[in-house]
Amino acid sequence: MWERNAGFFRLAGLPDAVFLTLGRAAAIGAQETGPEVAKERIRSAGLDPVAVAVMEQVHGGAIQICDKPDDTVFEKCDALVTGQRGVALVVRSADCLPVSVFDPVLGVIGLAHAGWRGLRERIAAGLVETMHREYGVRPSDLLAGIGPGIGSCCYEVGPEMEPVFGSSVRIVEGRRFLDLKASAVGQLAGTGISAERIFVSPWCTFCDREGCCSYRRDGESAGRMLTYAMLL
Numbered sequence: 001m002w003e004r005n006a007g008f009f010r011l012a013g014l015p016d017a018v019f020l021t022l023g024r025a026a027a028i029g030a031q032e033t034g035p036e037v038a039k040e041r042i043r044s045a046g047l048d049p050v051a052v053a054v055m056e057q058v059h060g061g062a063i064q065i066c067d068k069p070d071d072t073v074f075e076k077c078d079a080l081v082t083g084q085r086g087v088a089l090v091v092r093s094a095d096c097l098p099v100s101v102f103d104p105v106l107g108v109i110g111l112a113h114a115g116w117r118g119l120r121e122r123i124a125a126g127l128v129e130t131m132h133r134e135y136g137v138r139p140s141d142l143l144a145g146i147g148p149g150i151g152s153c154c155y156e157v158g159p160e161m162e163p164v165f166g167s168s169v170r171i172v173e174g175r176r177f178l179d180l181k182a183s184a185v186g187q188l189a190g191t192g193i194s195a196e197r198i199f200v201s202p203w204c205t206f207c208d209r210e211g212c213c214s215y216r217r218d219g220e221s222a223g224r225m226l227t228y229a230m231l232l
């Protein structure tokens with residue numbers, strides 16, 4: 001269900017919603033955090049949002065509601081939820097996962113920036129719980145997508161991750177590799193979304209030098225990919 005075009009990665013087949021990540025060619029600088037550049041890039045991808053909602057991401061677990069059709073910067077949070085059509089929620093990432101949850105029944109969408117710190121704070125599960133609490137969504141109605149992020153092929157971690165992530169840390173010849181995507185899937189499934197409604201992109205940002213930004217690969221010079229989730 002994930003497809004890759006020249007410049008972007010998209011979860012296809014969503015009814016009345018968009019979840020796409022612009023690839024490395026359209027990446028922004030690490031310090032470019034304002035809504036203007038995000039809006040311009042999404043327009044270059046052929047979409048026309050009414051407004052964009054960006055976050056001052058802090059690798060935490062805070063989730064906010066975006067309930068106005070205005071360009072907005074949300075301070076110190078890593079996930080947004082909206083029921084406003086045409087408002088593009090935006091995540092910047094370079095290895096962390098963009099995670100989107102969509103309710104086609106009630107017309108509600110959420111988007112999270114989920115690295116190991118955010119997942120430790122249960123941000124993927126919290127996204128669903130917030131949508132349930134604020135909008136009354138039912139997990140059985142939801143579709144979820146996990147966009148390009150660093151894969152367990154490339155994400156070697158220390159032993160301190162084992163107590164936090166359990167079986168999502170895979171041990172290969174004495175080295176430990178964290179599977180962020182498996183951790184996110186576990187959280188989403190734990191809220192009641194059925195496994196066949198969770199769509200995981202196959203791309204590893206570290207492996208995919210041509211298509212993706214990777215902080216672990218490129219360090220401070222890494223750009224940031226923009227991911228958009230929007231109700232049409």
Ligand SMILES: [Zn+2]
Pocket residue numbers: 150151152153154204205206207208
């Ligand atoms: Zn990899």
